[in-house]
Amino acid sequence: MSATDLVAEAAGETAPEPAETPFSLELSQDQKDIRDWVHGFAEGVVRPAAEEWDEREETPWPVIQEAAKIGLYSFESLAQFFVDPTGLQLPIVNEELFWGDAGIGMAIMGTTLAVAAIFGQGTNEQIGEWIPQCFGTEGDPAVAAFCASEPNAGSDVSGIRTTAKYDAAADEWVLNGQKAWATNGGIADVHVVIASVDRELGSRGHAAFVIPKATKGCEQGAKVRKHGLRASHTADVHLDDCRVPGSCLLGGKDRLDERLANVREGRQSKSQAAMQTFEASRPTVGAQAVGIARAAYEYALEYSKEREQFGRKIVENQAIAFTLADMKMEIDAARLLVWRASWMGKQQGMKFENAEGSMSKLKAGEVAVWATERAIQILGGNGYTREYPVERMHRDAKIYTIFEGTSEIQRLVIARAISGMKIT
Numbered sequence: 001m002s003a004t005d006l007v008a009e010a011a012g013e014t015a016p017e018p019a020e021t022p023f024s025l026e027l028s029q030d031q032k033d034i035r036d037w038v039h040g041f042a043e044g045v046v047r048p049a050a051e052e053w054d055e056r057e058e059t060p061w062p063v064i065q066e067a068a069k070i071g072l073y074s075f076e077s078l079a080q081f082f083v084d085p086t087g088l089q090l091p092i093v094n095e096e097l098f099w100g101d102a103g104i105g106m107a108i109m110g111t112t113l114a115v116a117a118i119f120g121q122g123t124n125e126q127i128g129e130w131i132p133q134c135f136g137t138e139g140d141p142a143v144a145a146f147c148a149s150e151p152n153a154g155s156d157v158s159g160i161r162t163t164a165k166y167d168a169a170a171d172e173w174v175l176n177g178q179k180a181w182a183t184n185g186g187i188a189d190v191h192v193v194i195a196s197v198d199r200e201l202g203s204r205g206h207a208a209f210v211i212p213k214a215t216k217g218c219e220q221g222a223k224v225r226k227h228g229l230r231a232s233h234t235a236d237v238h239l240d241d242c243r244v245p246g247s248c249l250l251g252g253k254d255r256l257d258e259r260l261a262n263v264r265e266g267r268q269s270k271s272q273a274a275m276q277t278f279e280a281s282r283p284t285v286g287a288q289a290v291g292i293a294r295a296a297y298e299y300a301l302e303y304s305k306e307r308e309q310f311g312r313k314i315v316e317n318q319a320i321a322f323t324l325a326d327m328k329m330e331i332d333a334a335r336l337l338v339w340r341a342s343w344m345g346k347q348q349g350m351k352f353e354n355a356e357g358s359m360s361k362l363k364a365g366e367v368a369v370w371a372t373e374r375a376i377q378i379l380g381g382n383g384y385t386r387e388y389p390v391e392r393m394h395r396d397a398k399i400y401t402i403f404e405g406t407s408e409i410q411r412l413v414i415a416r417a418i419s420g421m422k423i424t
């Protein structure tokens with residue numbers, strides 16, 4: 001393109017050739033339609049139920065049933081969101097749903113972590129068998145759980161003590177251990193459990209197993225009483241001589257044996273089971289945080305245009321207006337990082353160059369905590385009460401600097417990626 005063309009284009013006299021500008025942030029009509037559909041559900045069904053289920057601290061089954069009835073909570077929908085070639089559909093859906101309410105949003109979307117593990121590590125047969133069971137049916141929906149964390153293995157998944165031993169005579173795996181913090185733990189139809197098959201290999205000796213519904217030896221432990229996200233069930237899961245068929249090892253035994261042999265002989269092997277799942281889900285988790293932040297920002301903006309002190313609307317004070325300007329800018333910046341990571345993930349099979357997935361989750365999580373805190377400030381005393389939703393949004397936002405890799409761990413991942421150094 002010549003300099004004259006550049007100037008003409010800048011002046012809006014010529015339209016750029018589509019072939020020269022393949023990158024666009026303009027959403028397709030399909031993406032807008034799905035966004036609006038989810039927004040309608042978030043506004044009409046999720047929001048009105050948010051306070052009740054936060055107070056009850058229980059899984060909002062009636063809302064999940066509504067989501068299943070309209071087809072939002074289903075394998076087919078998730079697959080449709082997932083195959084979008086731009087990678088943006090899944091974050092867009094998550095942002096809208098969590099804009100409605102994060103606790104209920106997690107009750108609906110918590111299943112997807114187990115689904116991501118099965119999809120990422122299972123064989124085609126396992127994907128076909130187990131993923132539909134994670135959702136149940138339209139009339140009788142189910143949820144799924146992904147169990148990696150343990151009391152002594154949170155940020156450091158290499159500390160996982162749950163073991164899986166192969167009983168060759170019965171072609172069964174026997175699992176023993178205690179899982180902590182599992183979203184949907186104990187109430188799920190399908191549990192995906194990360195266990196060690198060779199403790200000496202640390203995290204490279206991990207494998208993922210499906211525990212089918214009502215398997216003996218897989219029981220819910222203590223239910224966690226939480227600061228936020230209270231409509232989402234979180235609990236320990238106990239595995240006591242829990243036997244599952246050989247076919248429940250995700251990826252199959254041949255692939256596991258080959259991987260373990262590579263590790264033992266010092267050859268490169270693919271990254272460990274839990275890490276693969278977290279890497280793939282980070283931009284989507286970031287989108288959830290963006291949804292919470294946006295909800296708090298919008299609420300605070302409207303409030304500031306209504307509330308009067310000193311004879312004028314509080315938004316007419318620069319202190320308030322500039323805070324709102326910063327909130328809007330930070331939320332948009334977080335969304336752009338989420339969209340970039342989602343797009344890159346799609347283009348490159350969830351492999352990132354500079355930990356862009358981690359960057360998106362880190363930024364979005366920290367923006368959500370900051371923006372919801374600012375929203376409380378803008379509402380003053382009202383913001384601090386349970387009569388106004390920003391208090392709940394602030395409690396909900398905090399988890400986004402903790403789960404799926406804390407902010408410190410994301411910084412570690414980014415620092416290692418950009419420096420190529422062993423940073424501890």
Ligand SMILES: Cc1cc2nc3c(=O)[nH]c(=O)nc-3n(C[C@H](O)[C@H](O)[C@H](O)COP(=O)(O)OP(=O)(O)OC[C@H]3O[C@@H](n4cnc5c(N)ncnc54)[C@H](O)[C@@H]3O)c2cc1C
Nearest residue numbers: 146147148149154155181182183402403404405406408409
């Ligand atoms: C509501 C909720 C839902 C959850 N859902 C699930 C789930 O579905 N499945 C699942 O497997 N897990 C789940 N988790 C667990 C979650 O992933 C862990 O809580 C998280 O990974 C942090 O682990 P930890 O709590 O043991 O903290 P720790 O690892 O003990 O960390 C404590 C602090 O030390 C810091 N720290 C640790 N190591 C380092 C380091 N090397 N450098 C700098 N700082 C460090 C951390 O950043 C953090 O600030 C959930 C947790 C919660 C609260």
